[in-house]
Amino acid sequence: MTAAASPAVAQQLDERVSAAVREGLTARPKRLPAWLFYDEAGSLLFDAITELPEYYLTRTERGILTAHAAEMTAQAAAGARLRIVELGAGSADKTRLLLKAATELQGAVQYEPVDVSASALEAARERIEREIKGVTVTPRVMDYTDGDGSRLHLGPAVAQERRLVVYIGSSIGNFEPHQAAKLLRRVRAGLRAGDGFLLGVDLAKEEAALLAAYDDAAGVTAAFNRNLLVRLNRELDAEFAPEGFAHCALWNEAESRIEMHLKSRSAQRVHVGALDLTVEFAAGESIHTENSYKYRPGQVEALLAEAGFRGGNVDGCAGVVCGVPG
Numbered sequence: 001m002t003a004a005a006s007p008a009v010a011q012q013l014d015e016r017v018s019a020a021v022r023e024g025l026t027a028r029p030k031r032l033p034a035w036l037f038y039d040e041a042g043s044l045l046f047d048a049i050t051e052l053p054e055y056y057l058t059r060t061e062r063g064i065l066t067a068h069a070a071e072m073t074a075q076a077a078a079g080a081r082l083r084i085v086e087l088g089a090g091s092a093d094k095t096r097l098l099l100k101a102a103t104e105l106q107g108a109v110q111y112e113p114v115d116v117s118a119s120a121l122e123a124a125r126e127r128i129e130r131e132i133k134g135v136t137v138t139p140r141v142m143d144y145t146d147g148d149g150s151r152l153h154l155g156p157a158v159a160q161e162r163r164l165v166v167y168i169g170s171s172i173g174n175f176e177p178h179q180a181a182k183l184l185r186r187v188r189a190g191l192r193a194g195d196g197f198l199l200g201v202d203l204a205k206e207e208a209a210l211l212a213a214y215d216d217a218a219g220v221t222a223a224f225n226r227n228l229l230v231r232l233n234r235e236l237d238a239e240f241a242p243e244g245f246a247h248c249a250l251w252n253e254a255e256s257r258i259e260m261h262l263k264s265r266s267a268q269r270v271h272v273g274a275l276d277l278t279v280e281f282a283a284g285e286s287i288h289t290e291n292s293y294k295y296r297p298g299q300v301e302a303l304l305a306e307a308g309f310r311g312g313n314v315d316g317c318a319g320v321v322c323g324v325p326g
């Protein structure tokens with residue numbers, strides 16, 4: 001499959017955006033799905049977030065991979081040849097540590113990044129093949145979240161090879177628990193005995209650290225949140241004044257999640273031209289834009305076990321490598 005998004009795929013995305021916005025802005029309370037963050041500007045803002053001093057997630061995960069990539073790839077390969085598949089690869093920045101470890105282990109490695117963004121995949125392919133000798137990149141443009149509950153198509157299962165499916169960056173935390181469980185079951189169903197799964201999750205921690213990570217001093221996360229309105233203005237001919245909405249991050253202890261909201265600073269009415277929809281906001285009313293679940297010790301292992309994985313926690317920290325029972 002090539003990395004170019006076909007017109008049919010682009011049209012499907014437009015329809016998905018329209019349906020999600022109509023549904024979310026007419027719901028009570030109002031909400032918008034977090035996947036809407038990632039247009040081109042949103043993806044750049046997210047990259048900037050990962051560099052922020054307050055956003056501990058990326059550097060923590062990079063530290064874990066730096067320390068354990070060799071051990072992880074060796075454990076996943078278990079003496080066979082390893083092929084690496086990555087879900088939601090984006091710029092594939094941290095995955096490079098695994099790819100380097102895999103080339104050191106076996107000389108060359110096939111890498112299959114999966115993402116909805118054809119441009120991000122193409123940029124990653126170009127950079128990885130240039131910078132890491134021995135890696136062959138086969139990008140796949142696919143929405144891995146879009147499924148009917150059946151098996152996730154994870155590329156060819158080649159005899160004598162073991163696949164390691166990588167899902168890092170704590171992206172699983174942006175799914176509701178039942179959706180996360182369903183995704184894990186679909187991954188499991190797409191794997192063969194002996195294949196592996198590397199999952200990066202974030203654990204619950206002190207509230208102040210969590211709030212700072214999602215409401216940074218430089219205002220990058222606020223811009224990321226408001227960019228959603230900029231996107232609706234451009235793609236759906238909406239008339240949001242982004243500064244008329246305050247970025248708000250809160251810790252929901254009962255649900256163990258950070259929530260992001262856009263709170264209307266005043267009573268206002270916003271027209272969304274392409275949907276022929278006028279949305280009324282009371283002063284202080286919010287649009288719920290994201291949940292980021294923070295797991296408690298043992299929860300992830302239980303989720304994985306329920307999905308049919310046999311797991312091992314690496315480092316007692318945020319990385320979990322597990323295998324498919326063989």
Ligand code: AVI
Pocket residue numbers: 049057169170171172173174213214221290291292
């Ligand atoms: C992509 N995802 C794991 C990020 C997170 O931490 O939930 C998205 C994000 N939202 C605000 N900052 C980063």
